[in-house]
Amino acid sequence: MMSSVANRYPLHLRALIYGFILLWVLMAAFPFFWTLWGSFKVELDFFSIANWTNAITGQNTFNTYGSSFTDTGYLGAWIQEEFWRSAINTSIVCFFVVCTSLTIGTLGGYALSRSGYRYTFWLLITALIFRAMPPITLVSGYLLPFFEWNLWGILPTTIIVLVAINQPFTLWMLHSFFQSIPKELDESAKVDGCSQFQAFRFVIIPVMWPGVITTGLFSFLLAYNDFAVTSMLLSDENRTMVPKIAAFLGTTYTEGNVMFAVAAVVSATAPLFILVMFFQRRIVSGLTAGAVKG
Amino acid sequence: MLLFIAFPLVSVVLQSVHTPHEAVLVTVETCGPFGCSQETAIDQDATSALRTSEPLGRFVGFDIYLDRAHLAVGEVKEAWAVADNWDGFFDAIGNLPFYRAMAFTLTFTFTVTPILIIFGLMIALGVNALSEKIKGVVIFVSLLPMIVTPLIGSLILFWMIDSRGILGNAIQWLAADPDLSLKASTILTWVMLIVYGVWHSAPFAFVVFYAGLQTLPMDQIESARIDGASRWQQVRYVIVPHLMPLITFVALIQLMDNFRVFEPIVGFNAEAHATSLSWIIFNDLGGETRQLSAAATSSMLTIFGVAILLSPVLWRTWQDFKGKS
Known part of the structure; x- marks a missing residue:
């Protein structure tokens, strides 16, 4: 359907479309990944006042538990x-x-x-x-x-x-x-x-x-x-x-x-x-x- | 259906015109060595007996509708008399819970609905132009904000937008104001809720419009192009009119859904700055004092609002139906 030459999108339009869709995909998916990633951290990392990269690297989690990931949140929620x-x-x-x-x-x-x-x-x-x-x-x-x-x-x-x-x-x-x-x-x-x-x-x-x-x-x-x-x-x-x-x-x-x-x-x-x-x-x-x- | 929805409705109507019994008071004379004194006390037995015999409470007619927590006729009249200009009048009215909730509910409904329709249309047009391979993934991702539980979705965004979360941090950095907090300001809270509303409902509009785009009349587009229509003109004069019935449908559904906005307010913890009609009902029902009749009255007013919102549609359906038979 889209194969005819007249139907093809000019480059700048295509860039615009891909850019917009990329933005939307980010908007839709990023919060979920962020929360999933953060759920394995301690609170000080999930809400980091000092430096936002802490949430990615898990600095405080490492300091507390000796590893960048922790399952304390899950254990606490499901069992406790x-x-x-x-x-x-x-x-x-x-x-x-x-x-x-x-x-x-x-x-x-x-x-x-x-x-x-x-x-x-x-x-x-x-x-x-x-x-x-x-x-x-x-x-x-x-x-x-x-x-x-x-x-x-x-x-x-x-x-x-x-x-x-x-x-x-x-x-x-x-x-x-x-x-x-x-x-x-x-x-x-x-x-x-x-x-x-x-x-x-x-x-x-x-x-x-x-x-x-x-x-x-x-x-x-x-x-x-x-x-x-x-x-x-x-x-x-x-x-x-x-x-x-x-x-x-x-x-x-x-x-x-x-x-x-x-x-x-x-x-x-x-x-x-x-x-x-x-x-x-x-x-x-x-x-x-x-x-x-x- | 009739039993389980119509019956509670009757119950709501009944409750909305009743109020709990006042305590039965008795005057007791106690005589001590220094003379007698009269005391008024609550007769617990009689009160509870009365309350169990007539659980609905006493009949008060439309009093609850008119009291301060609901339509507040007295207060509005007073504000009208005192205020010398429109600003003062609206200020006074904005302090009444019902009108405050109404203001937010209406603002929310009538900003979110158009924005999400435009946004959904843009996504649908964009996705339609993608190559087949990535379409599936994009549709999958797009469905997520809509499918996820509203309360959970708003919590996820709330944590990110917290002044210590990533988005909150980013906004502080953009605004170059380290003390900026979205939760502290009424306007920003409203904007936040509206952004959430669009985020949550745009996928619905997108999916419906995307399905509509699959049935696009290619010959019409082709003839428009031959006549020299630009891409924008094709969208404006061929695609949008083709999708018009769907746009009406989405607008109708979203008007209904946005009018009952509730979970985001709980999720965003935004009660201080924004309340909606549904939230008032929830608040009355919860807590230690379950104010059933107040909640029932708010419910009736909400249903009334929905009826007004829906009336043009119902009228048209009725016209169609009459035309058919």
């Missing part, structure tokens, strides 16, 4: 502050949120895409409005009943709330995905003698995985990244990773505590890195699916 507990909580919450919202979303989205009634439009518009509301506005609505029924602070209720907040989005996305599957597919199945449910089971389920995986990824991100809901609805020992990191910073300032937070931040970012690496194509297609249809 019991970050592993939050990691387990996060995986429980993420797993159940993704499973539940996908089950409801698949069935609901399929039903909505195949029914031609007026109310589908209204249901989807309501879903859009709910999607627009900040999740935290709903939290105060949940808090009082949860206090009254003594359900506050435990994981299952948080999972339910996250599923509820996530549901409009899942429904919306799977609805548009199912609409892209031609109706003829299940109609022909029905002509061959399948019931509605059988048509769904044997015809739609085998072809729906790309859409379901994409939606599942975004549900996972929502559950993983949530701070407002989890920090409000979970008691201290049931905290997930993100509120736990916030709590590291909130406790009284002691030497090294910040490094716990830095190590925890790096640990919590690592799964997201891996996720993007494997599912880059899915994430991109998911982001654009809603957009291209308008």
Whole structure:
């Protein structure tokens, strides 16, 4: 496509483009590498007043531990502050949120895409409005009943709330995905003698995985990244990773505590890195699916 | 969905018109050797009995909406009466929590959204011109700021921008002012939050626009070039109109998302200089005194704001729908 001579970019334009992209890549990636590098240092190096090159060479780390790298931040965060507990909580919450919202979303989205009634439009518009509301506005609505029924602070209720907040989005996305599957597919199945449910089971389920995986990824991100809901609805020992990191910073300032937070931040970012690496194509297609249809 | 979202909404509405019961007071007469004295004490039993029987509290109507922490009608009126010019009026209003938060939220929403659209478009055009080999890597890196947890992303930037961190150091060096701290000044804090907002959301705009660029009508571009359009004119008159629906879409989504800005304020520790509506709600809910009704009222006002923001879109969708049926 770009091979024709007329399409080729003049040198100065190409330099400009490469320069700009390089700048952007630096902006996007540098903070992560910097924090990863710094997480193996002591606080005096990570925040160096004397000389900023200390953060690279790890002068103070070397003076303290005899090596330029140290894992004290990680040990402190994971073992001393019991970050592993939050990691387990996060995986429980993420797993159940993704499973539940996908089950409801698949069935609901399929039903909505195949029914031609007026109310589908209204249901989807309501879903859009709910999607627009900040999740935290709903939290105060949940808090009082949860206090009254003594359900506050435990994981299952948080999972339910996250599923509820996530549901409009899942429904919306799977609805548009199912609409892209031609109706003829299940109609022909029905002509061959399948019931509605059988048509769904044997015809739609085998072809729906790309859409379901994409939606599942975004549900996972929502559950993983949530701070407002989890920090409000979970008691201290049931905290997930993100509120736990916030709590590291909130406790009284002691030497090294910040490094716990830095190590925890790096640990919590690592799964997201891996996720993007494997599912880059899915994430991109998911982001654009809603957009291209308008 | 209806059960779990509509029901809490009702609960929010109910809570926003109630306030906790006042303590039940009893007057007790204690008589000592030096005569009797009357004391007013809180009747703990009666108070707790009343509170458990009606957990919502007493009905106060729209009082909470109008009090100082929210719409502050009384204070605004007073400021209007006292202030002799606009500056004084805005100064007085800027001290009221709700309007302070509103000012930041609106500024944030309406600066971040246009900047990130332009920025995202530039990245998309740039990446589109790259060779195939490095495209994949660049897209991978570009996704990172968006995928990472907002709180974590803002913390990472916050540590770098700290006066002892690398960016903070660099800025001090550039400004030749060793005491410069981004956290101390309101304007710089706002700029910092806005930069973070663009950093966080530009990838989204980039990905959407990049996908749009793949469907670019090549024949139109070619005919534009034959007609003598420069590169800039091709972008301005062919590519941007082609992407217009996507730009609207991104603008809509980002308006909604930026309106509920919350995590960066916690991450950047910027409560002193910038608060947002979501942050007010969070603050009311947290802490020892969980002010449920105050939070519920703020929630209602926020939802109202979102509704106003969304109303043009909803109106258009409704028109489309009517046109179809």
